[in-house]
Structures are given as C-alpha cells and as structure tokens.
Amino acid sequence: MSFLIPCPHCGNRSVYEFRFGGEVKQRPEPEAPAADWMEYTYTKANESGVQKEWWYHRSGCRQWLQARRNTTTNEVLEAFFPQ
C-alpha cells in the first residue's frame, strides 16, 4: 500500500501520512428503528470498487477529509472536505 491521496489542503501526499477513518455512512436519527442502528453500527459495505471513505491527514493539515477510492486498485478519484 503506497498510493497517494490528493489532500484538498496539502496536495498529493503518501497514504502513510493519513489515518483511515472507515466508510462514509449516514448516522440514523436517535429514534430510528433498531435495524437501522444495527446496520450503521456493525455492518460494513466493504465495496469491491469505488467507495467513499473518511481519511484524517495526521502528518499534514490535521483535517478530516473524504475520498472516493477504488478498493481494488487503490486509485483515489477525488478527495474533498465535506460540507
């Protein structure tokens, strides 16, 4: 694993500067059904292909960003600060 992530603040940087933060998921409303919470808390899509992920630029700008990465090729299509 040695791909680059185009940090929207710092530019192209080695993945070793980042901490992986997991898949981007929508957090359910507090009173959502238990099944939604189960899904959110315990299930991972683990997409074979492009998925949206959280990354933290630990050795750089120290900001959380989201990236769309192809999990089979490690190609990062884009990285951005979520609004």
Add this chain to the structure above:
Amino acid sequence: MADGSRKFTFEFDGKPVEARDGDTVASALYRAGRRIFTRSFKYHRPRGLLCMAGKCPNCLVNVDGTPNVRSCVTPVRDGMQVRHQNAFPSLESDWLSGVQRFDWLMPVGWYYKTMTHEWSWHAAEPYIRKVAGLGVAPEPGKGSTDYEHEWRHAEVAVIGGGPAGLQAAFELAQGGAQVTVVDDQIELGGHRRYRKAAGGIPSQLIAELRSMPGVEIISRAYCFGLYEGNLLGIVQANPHAGAIERLIHLRAKRVVIAAGAYEVPFPFENNDLPGIMLSTAVQRLIRLHQIKPGNRAVVVANGSQGDEVTADLREAGVEVAGAITPDQVLSALGSSHVTTLRARHGEFACDLVVICGPRVPDGGLLHQAGARMAWNEERGAFLSLGLPANVSAVGEVTGAWLVPAIPLPPQDLAFHKRSFVCLCNDVSTVDLRDAIQEGFDQIETLKRYTTLTMGPCQGRMCQLSGIGVCARETGRSMGETGVTTSRPPNPSVSLGALAGPRHHPTRRTPMHYAHEESGAVWMDMGEWKRPRYYKTASSSDERASVEEEYRAVRERVGLIDVSTLGKLDVKGQDAGKLLDKVYTNRFSDLKPGRVRYSVLCDEAGIMLDDGTISRLDENHYFITTTTGNLDFVQQWLEWWLVGTGWDVHITNLTGGRAAVNLAGPKARDVLQALTACDLSTKAFPYMACREADVAEVPALLMRIGFVGETGWEIHFPAEYGEHLWKKLLDAGKLLNIRPFGVEAQRLLRLEKRHVIVGVDTDALSSPYDAGMAWVAKLDKIDFIGRNALSRLSGTTPPQSLIGFIMNEDAIPQDGAAILVNGTLAGRVTSSRYSPHQGKAVGLAWVASASAREGAEIEIRVNGGTARARIVPDAFYDPSGDRLRM
C-alpha cells in the same frame, strides 16, 4: 577502474588481503588466489564466483558483522573485516561437506515427508539450523544500526545505468525533464564497461549527463520493488563512510526501466563447481579488474558470445582448450574445483569452464508494475506486455536483441542429483522431476514445494531452467507453464535497511531532571518517560519505596507529575453541545468553575477513554484525556464536528502545559502557602476548578481525587514546570511531603476502585459492564453510543467488573484466571497489596452469574489457587468523605 594506483588491505578470516583501487571484495579475493567463496545451503558443496554481478548467491560473506553481503559488488574499504559463512572450520575443509554424501536421504520435500509429528520438528530443528543456512544474524542489540532512510522525488526515474538507461536519461533531460538515474553497479555503463566488443564505456555520454541540470545519478543502488503510485524501493550500498546501506523511497511521476538482461547458467552434472563461471563474469574479471581468470579454459557457447569471450580470454593470456556447444556437455569433474569437463566427443582438462548461458531480461520490476509476462519463442524469453501508461521499458529488458539459447541439456543427460537448477537452496533437476511426479506440476506449486526461486537470488539464476524442466516434464510449452509472480523485495533486502536507523522518540516532562535528582526509577508510557517510583536513602527496593510514597499520600501529602495527561482546550459557542454529543455525561449544564468526570464511547457503547472536563467559563472547557489516547480523542472530537457548522475550536495544550497532582490530608496547607486563592472546602469544594496564581505562576486548579484524598490537579505553563514542582516540595518540606510515582498512584487509585480505561476495561466493556451506569445520561436526546447503551441499560451484562479482597496473603498477578466451582469464570485486571486492608485487593471481570456481593471466588496464584471474596464498595473510604474534607 582497477588501475592499481592505490592499494588497500582488508582481512579475510583474520588474514590480510591486498586490494587495488576499484576492487570489490570478491575480485580482490580472486586475485589473491581464493576460489571457494561459500558453502552451499544444504549440502555444503564448495561454490565459487559465478556471476560477478550481484545476481547469484555464490559469494555471500560477512562484512564487519553484517551477514549475507554480496562480495562481488561490494567495494573494498581499508581495514574491512570479512568472514566466510556456513562452513566450519574453513571454506576449504568444511566438516559438514560430508552431508552431500547423504543427499539420497534428502528427497525433494524432505521436511514434509519426515517432519510428520510436531515433536519431530522440535527435536530436529536445532541440528538443522546448525547445518543448513546462510550467514548468522548478529546477536540482539549487537548488530550495526548504521542504516539510513531517505525520501526523494523525481519527475522521471530511470532504473539502470547501462547504454539504454543512459541514452533514455540523456534524451529525457534534453527535453527538460528532471531525471534520476539509479544504477546498481559501482560505475555507469552497464555491459559496455566489460564488453570490449560492445564499444567500451560511453564516457562522453556519461560526462554530458553528469553536467546536465536536473540530472541526478545514484550509483551502487539497486531497486528492489515498484509499488503503488510509482514508489520505488531502492537500497544504496555505503552512501557514505558512516552508513552500511541507505533505503531510498523514490517517488517518480514516470518510471523508465532499463534494467537490462543478465546471463544465467544451465544444469548439468556438477555444474556448480568452482571454476565454472558465466562468460560475463569472466569478462568482468578481465576488463574491470585486470585478473587472469584461469590458465586453461573451455568455452561452452551457442553463438557469438562464445567468440567474444574467447578473444577476451586469449588477450588475458588464458589458453582456450576447447569450445563446445551446450548440448555436448556431459558433466564436470573435480572435488573442490573443476579439473575436467566431459563432453560427448572427449574430455578437456581445464581449470575454467566459461558458460555462455541464456540471457534473461531483468523484468521483475515490469511484472510488479502490472505487466503480463508472456513467453516469446523467437526471443527465448518471457517478455512484458501491457505496461501502465507511466511505466516504460527500454533496452535489453524489452528482449529486443535476444537470441534464444538452449536453457537445458538434452533429455538423456538432464537428470542428476548434482545437476543444480537452484544454487541458493540446492535444488537439482532430479528434485524438480520428482516433485512434478508427486503432483506439483504447476509452476507456482512446484516453486513452493521445492523452494525453487525462493533463495537470496530470488530466482534470477534458476527461474528460466526451472520453468524449462517443468515444461519438458509436463509436456507443456514454456508459455503454458508460465512464470512465477515477481513480488518485492526482489532481489533480497537486508532487514537493517528496512528497519532504518531505529530512532526512538522519547518525551520528557518539564520536571524530568528534577525527578532524576530525586532518584526516579523510570518507566515508559508510550513515548513518555514517567517515574515509576523514587529510590531514597531509607528505601532502596521498589516495594519499600512504593509503600513509603503510599503512606505519604494517605497520612501527609504527596506530589505526582501528571504532565503526560492529554490536555485539550475547547472554546466556542457550541463547545458544550459538542461535548454533550461525544461524551456520555452532560456538560451543557455544568456550571463555570465546576469539573465533571465522563467516559467516551463508540456507537456500540464501548468505552474508548475517560477524563475530567472543567468548565472555565460559558464558552470555554478544558479536557484531560488518558496519556496514550490524546491523539485519538482530539481526532474523534474533530470528526464529530465535521459538517456541523458549529462554533468550536479545539487546541492541544499537552506539550504546553505541565501538570501535577498534590494530594493528601495536608495538601491544602502546602498549596495555601503558595496561593492567594481560598482553598477552604466552602470556597473551593470537591469537583470545583479555579484559575489562580500559584507561586506567581498562572495556573488552573482542579479539586479532583483520583488517589482518594483531598487534592488538587494543577495545570500551568510548561516552562514553569521545574519551578513550581520545587516550590511545592519546598512548601511541603516541614510536612514531610514526598514525590510519588506511577506505581503508588496505581495502588492508591485501586483502593478507591477507580477504573483505568484500557487496563481494567477492554474492547468489549460498556459503562454497564464496568458498574458505571451513572456516567451514561440516557435522558440526553442523543450522544455517541446512546442507542446501544439504551438497549444495554435494562439487561444483565455477560460479565461484570467486580472488586475483590483476598482471604489469604497471596497477591494475584494482573491477568490471573478466576475460578468459580473449579471452572474458569473470569480474569483479574489489576491487583495490588492494599496497606489499608492488610490484604491484596483488585478488580476483575467475572461472569455476572457469579458476581454476587460477598460470593467467594478462587484466583490462580503461583500455580495454585487462593480464595477471595467479592465486595461492592471501594476498598478505602467508600463514602468519599476524605475527598471532601
């Protein structure tokens, strides 16, 4: 070039060897008459120089304590200490060379066939380790740490400094590109350095290249891997006098691979005897080192390379006794060196057999780049197809000029137990045939079963012949047989180079040297150094010191450095809202000047960290985290802030603030002497905080009680660390104050049953399991983990964290097993001897069904069991009165 202008001396096995400028260790030893360089991995057969290019395993030596150094590409340095490997007592008379007489006892897959019981391997391992192998790794802590790491960037990286690489670099640089050339030899020029027929060194091209702006040349550096994102792993030998190797992480926008091709041997009986050498090795000895490689040579060749090397040999004064084609070769004779080559039409007495073997494109990096390796019948090689856009290949690595050579002797002569395919691991043609007959007839399984291509040369010498044997035995074509996957590192890399200089960062608190003066005995907590306890004149062992420190806190006053706590300053209009969302406790209703404890959970309700949060004013909070969790907590808070638009600013003050905890019944007297702040319980109650000057230092005082006595945690600017530490000790001198360490603190908190998250809890512990239900405010509409916790709140957890007091004098170890009615029912997380109880006390996870108050449990201690009883309350001051005094 070895022009002899300067002479060196180094030692081989303790005896001096002369060397000339430009010599490698191997060339100097060869000139001095050495012919045996190593003993083989399994059979201890003598092995001599074969490739002279750093591609084969035959010349590995120990240099200055570093094992497995390729002597043929290692320049000589004055005073170098070189030793042989894997032979006793010497390379010439190796007692273990008798092993080869028993090779019939060692069929292919010997380990799998003989080590069929667990005990058989355990019994055999020590002997096998002594007999088989390469160099011996240095003793732990004794190996050299003179390794470096470097990170570089290039627009274009050219791998290979031969004619093609140099030409490519030149043209790219002329076009304005910034180019880095990586070459594994001592000098640039590739095969033109030693092949007179190829036109000699392109000196003018090299000189021009060196003078061009934007061109960098890294010599004596081999590339062992091409990783994602065009990251090249490169090891440079002896980058300067103080370093053995430098690992270069080179990131390039574009990679041009000009790794060239190398010559490989082919199998016949005794093809591994010293004196049997590849033609390019012979040319290197003659042209690069002015060495006459032998007296009487036989040239085995199939094409023009034979004529070329014959001319070189004659020029060097070597008699060429014969020239034959590979299919004529029957076997070589000799015990420790070749003396005769037997051919179909006669025998040749000789001391040098020159093999003009097939040339193999060095395509490992192309394979790693994602190319498919396909057999090309016309070229007699596996060539790359489908390179990615930013990787290209030039020169011989493309196979463009290859002419196929015969990689294998005829069928009737091919098989002999001493006809070696793999020199690294002593794998013969017979071994391969047997393995194929046993069913390992796919190249990838054949590789794993026989260890073909798995030695130090990583298949460079044996891959082509191995595939050839497999193809012929299975009746498939070379293309159908295919090639094994090339993975980095290829070639092999020393662990020292990968590990690097082994720098270990250490963090010291601002009071570090004051602790040292007080006799601190250190312990590591992550990167931090913390006093475990203090050695004093009256107590020199740990137990006595800890007890003295304990008594000081319980009876008088003690002072501990807690600067390693994570400290976060949280400001903004929405600070309380964020803390309410992330922590389980409630903070938006906390009054300024008050402190509250909380834990932090994930969405599954598992406790991640704990700490205190002080509200300094309406929009300003101060958080402490546990020492190791600071980064995590800060990132966690910031993560939950993303996208909210809330007005919150989080600043890490950990390095900027020192912190101490002053605790004990006399703590107030000590602190009051240094501050104007009213410390009376009425003005400054338990769980309150105040900003005030202490010894003229602006400080934040928090009245909290981790150790269970009246006390203040004092946070203040780090630059005053030593000043305030000493002022507090001075102020407490008459009261017999003592600094205390982590061990006493752990005992004091354990008596209070204060949990340490991560020590007493694990990745399955919720506040309910840990008996801390009060910390989860389920009446908040939402917080991280609320959903999971609300479902857990009404249920009985499978395990509960309980407190126990021993009935006997035994002290369980942390982690000891707990038995109920003879069956395993839990484990101890923390246990210490409690001076207050007069017995050991502790915390433990116990199956909830057995966790009844007053119930008896058994704990494994020193191989036996000891009895304890479960108690509901803290072991010391359960009502907490002493905290509020």
